[in-house]
Amino acid sequence: MIGWTKGFLKKVARRYFVYDHHIRMAKNLASAANRRLLKTRFDVIVAPASLAQVAFLETDIPVIIVEDATFALLLDYYPQYSDMLSHSIEQMQAVTVRGMRKASALVYSSAWAAQSAINEYHINSRKVYVVPMGANFDDPPDEEIIERKKRSGICKLLFVGVDWQRKGGEIAFETLLALAQIGVPAELTVCGCTPPKNRSHPAMKIIPYLDKNEPLHYEKLAQLYQEANFLLLPTRNECFGIVFCEANAFGLPVITACTGGVPEIVRNGKNGFVLPLDARGDAYALLIASLYRDEALYAQLVLSSRAAYDERLNWDNWGIAMNDIITNVLCRRVVRHEVSRQVVG
Template structure:
């Protein structure tokens, strides 16, 4: 299939080839049409960051890294959702600065909640924490559980809702609710998911590894502040003091509990955080904003490509007779 791809693309009149997460497919693609690569992280970042990219054979590492480098070099435009990923393309693959950008992804929702739903959010009588993810360990489930216990020690009556996974048996508490799975395609279950975003006080995800996290954008659309970890590309979606807070990877349950208690006890600070979380969504953490920025970048790239071709055509050819 890849062998016939250049011919098929050449036969079509495309202005741009848009290639999300397609480094291996475009690395050896010989075509004059400009390629735009979109990816949340490149191989250099994924290696030894996620379990499935760890302990690789030397040959596997070499091949994957080489493919990534070829694809990024070949691309006319490289789009990442975070400064973390952009910096890696610059430093690890030496991509030219003028063609690599950090543009935040939007929320993973078809229809965002109306602004009034988000902006009328009120803090609940019991501090409700919403943990969502399929990987209990990587998402920091043990730390979330420890935080629940530490909040109790601080005099905060908290509730923790786990959605998307089943914790190991040792993690059990009378104020911890587990919802193994919710299917967004089912209207009833989708509404249950929306209710969790609407009624929780914090999205709490002390993740151990994250390339970005569109769930933080979704939380912001509900005016729901996110409490998470400053790791990977999370800072592309969460800004401290605007739509949540990030703690260092070394932080444990005690540190998270202190932060949550401080914000939860300050009614004015919490209300301001709700407002600024929704504003963050409306201003940049949505797909319309992403689309407008990317459209502008693509047009600028096409202008550069045309200017480069014009310059190349205008260079005179000098013939020397022996």
């Protein structure tokens, strides 16, 4: 019934209704979780992207929320959070606020998102943390392989994304054409989506879909990262971008756009470059050409890109930070209980 309602509203009212963050749905989700919590003892609840699921939980178990953005940031930023019904906005804000207040800690992948929780939702900064996420590859190449990575005879650009428009596919295509105009032989591999029919080029290869859960697809994607010279993703909307972490794991520099949390992940001259959001293909082409033509500069950028993965953008670091956060949350709970016991006593 809820799914039908969503489709009905989108068709008739021409606006979106985010049904999974409706108060009624949030209460149903919490009810199911409450029944499970009665059966098993837990010390802490870690809830990735689950504000709606925890908003109405009936438990004193500490809850740690893991998110890459707040609703305030998503509203009118991502297409699916634009043109929303006012009732849906009210419902989602109510669920968001209740979930945030329920949480003992909120972990965000960027300061861009964390500051929104503090400034726009008035969450105590003591329970807000910033922990970048990592690359979804179990076995990235050894550093020795990265050190041997050289620029290829043709500048190989890799575009990885499921949404051609949102990920900046038009600008990536413009970049390919602009590189040819300034005398840089290049090829563009598009992985994860199919460009419009009028966006074709002899130097553009399209791989519509790869599933990392399939061993052959996993190996193919790893090969694409390994063989490319740059990850080119002029994304229009991005909260974090695990694809950037994956590229850096292969020593692949990232060329992207300044939006959302991206400038915190990709640092100019370290693991790639971030161009202004209004930059078009000619600007991307000039930057890529300057890096590609300087062999020593490119080699250094490859090494510093892998260093960004080793030092910041991997799940081991995320796990260590999360362990510290969980420990802090549990310690604070013990202290509160002890203070409460002494007051009662």
